[in-house]
Amino acid sequence: xxxxxxxxxxxxxxxxxxxxxxxxxxxxxxxxxxxxxxxxxxxxxxxxxxxxxxxxxxxxxxxxxxxxxxxxxxxxxxxxxxxxxxxxxxxxxxxxxxxxxxxxxxxxxxxxxxxxxxxxxxxxxxxxxxxxxxxxxxxxxxxxxxxxxxxxxxxxxxxxxxxxxxxxxxxxxxxxxxxxxxxxxxxxxxxxxxxxxxxxxxxxxxxxxxxxxxxxxxxxxxxxxxxxxxxxxxxxxxxxxxxxxxxxxxxxxxxxxxxxxxxxxxxxxxxxxxxxxxxxxxxxxxxxxxxxxxxxxxxxxxxxxxxxxxxxxxxxxxxxxxxxx
Numbered sequence: 001x002x003x004x005x006x007x008x009x010x011x012x013x014x015x016x017x018x019x020x021x022x023x024x025x026x027x028x029x030x031x032x033x034x035x036x037x038x039x040x041x042x043x044x045x046x047x048x049x050x051x052x053x054x055x056x057x058x059x060x061x062x063x064x065x066x067x068x069x070x071x072x073x074x075x076x077x078x079x080x081x082x083x084x085x086x087x088x089x090x091x092x093x094x095x096x097x098x099x100x101x102x103x104x105x106x107x108x109x110x111x112x113x114x115x116x117x118x119x120x121x122x123x124x125x126x127x128x129x130x131x132x133x134x135x136x137x138x139x140x141x142x143x144x145x146x147x148x149x150x151x152x153x154x155x156x157x158x159x160x161x162x163x164x165x166x167x168x169x170x171x172x173x174x175x176x177x178x179x180x181x182x183x184x185x186x187x188x189x190x191x192x193x194x195x196x197x198x199x200x201x202x203x204x205x206x207x208x209x210x211x212x213x214x215x216x217x218x219x220x221x222x223x224x225x226x227x228x229x230x231x232x233x234x235x236x237x238x239x240x241x242x243x244x245x246x247x248x249x250x251x252x253x254x255x256x257x258x259x260x261x262x263x264x265x266x267x268x269x270x271x272x273x274x275x276x277x278x279x280x281x282x283x284x285x286x287x288x289x290x291x292x293x294x295x296x297x298x299x300x301x302x303x304x305x306x307x308x309x310x311x312x313x314x315x316x317x318x319x320x321x322x323x324x325x
Contacts, residue, residue, distance in 0.1 A: 029060040030228050035075050036085035040185075040268040041108035041213050043254035044239035044299075050253045053238050057231035065257075067165075070141060073099065076218060082225075083232070086216040088311070089143040092295050094216070095309040102222050103214040103315045105233050106280025110213075112205035113271030114144055115188050117170075119179035120197035125152050128201075132162040133171035134181040138304050140211055141166045141182040146298045147210040148202045156301065171275045173198070184261075185208045185268045205271070209291060212284070214315075222316070233277040240274055241290050 006099050013102025036042040045063055048054050054061045064081060066072045069090050075081045077099060085107060086094065113157065122131070125148065135142040162169075162178055171180045174194050183191070191198055204211055215232070222229065239246050243250040247266065255262040275283060284291070292311035300306040 014034055022031035029055060029058050031060040031062070032083060032228060032232070033062045033064060033081040034083040034085070035064040035066045035072050035081045038065060038258050039213070039259065040113070040254065040265060041272040041274065042085050043265065043269070044236055044243060044274065046257040047250050047253050048235045051242060053242065054235045057235045059231055059235060061229070071099065071215060076101065082217055082221055084216050086214050087140050088212045088214060088291060089140060089295050089299060091216060091314060092299050092309060092311050093138065093304050095311060096305040096307055100219045101216050101314060102219050103216045103220055103317065105215040105236065105277055105317060106275045106283060107210055107213040108272045108274045109283070110204035110211035111208050111271055111273040112203050113185045113268060114141065115200045115203040116145060116148065116180065116202045116209055117173055117188055117191045117198055117232060119195065122180060122201065125149065125154055125201060128180060129154070129158045131179055132160045134162045134164040134172055134178045136165050137161055137163055141184070143298065144204065144210050145182045146302055148207060150294070150298055151207065185271055186264060194304050209287065237276045237296055240276055250297060278319055281319050284315060284317055288312050
């Protein structure tokens with residue numbers, strides 16, 4: 001009888017092992033699609049994917065690069081993606097277009113990587129009303145210009161925008177085709193190096209809350225996928241730790257995805273403050289009401305928000321996420 005019991009125990013153990021093995025095999029990672037533009041602040045996403053961090057948290061993440069904000073919003077509307085990298089000002093435009101979206105995490109804030117560069121003879125922000133300024137209408141660099149002017153009490157009514165993307169604006173400034181441009185790195189540094197007597201008249205280092213990058217989804221998906229969101233946040237946080245401990249490897253990964261030399265990645269990241277989930281929450285916890293009011297007012301005056309929105313209530317950051325494994 002003892003031998004039979006021992007035999008039965010062995011059979012039972014083998015059976016359980018086989019069942020568990022097959023159960024494990026049938027568990028598929030959650031697939032999500034994330035769209036971002038080629039901004040270094042979203043670099044940790046590529047690191048999380050390349051180093052298997054997303055996979056460790058049960059996520060299969062497809063990162064889709066779309067450079068124009070309207071294209072990213074269209075992808076969200078059409079449900080071609082679940083998460084988009086956005087900015088606080090762009091979220092306001094998204095809501096104004098009737099999209100029920102929410103921001104659930106911060107990625108970073110610009111801390112010197114964006115700025116207004118001007119030619120010799122332009123000495124104050126007030127001088128900007130006298131000349132055309134290269135900026136992309138309705139895009140983050142346009143908002144940065146309006147934010148800076150608003151903070152300094154300068155009316156925006158007479159500002160003349162020469163429509164250009166940040167990259168085109170930087171190139172046009174360096175070539176001397178325009179005397180003021182709102183652009184980002186590496187164009188800011190190149191402008192100072194290549195155009196004699198030019199200067200940065202305003203930098204996001206002086207206005208660190210003007211450009212805050214967020215992760216956004218539609219509200220229904222947010223409500224139905226809290227565990228995926230928690231794992232996404234954890235993956236982001238772990239990726240930041242990996243970058244801190246493995247800069248050289250991380251910069252190679254990010255540089256490859258952005259089409260820049262790894263040495264440039266470090267320089268660009270110096271002007272972007274990457275935020276963990278907790279840091280993002282702490283940054284906006286006591287400031288979101290004031291920031292939201294300013295964003296709505298600026299964009300409404302510029303004509304990009306033309307109906308009632310509640311930006312503050314659409315920023316749903318919190319610290320309730322699954323702890324790192």
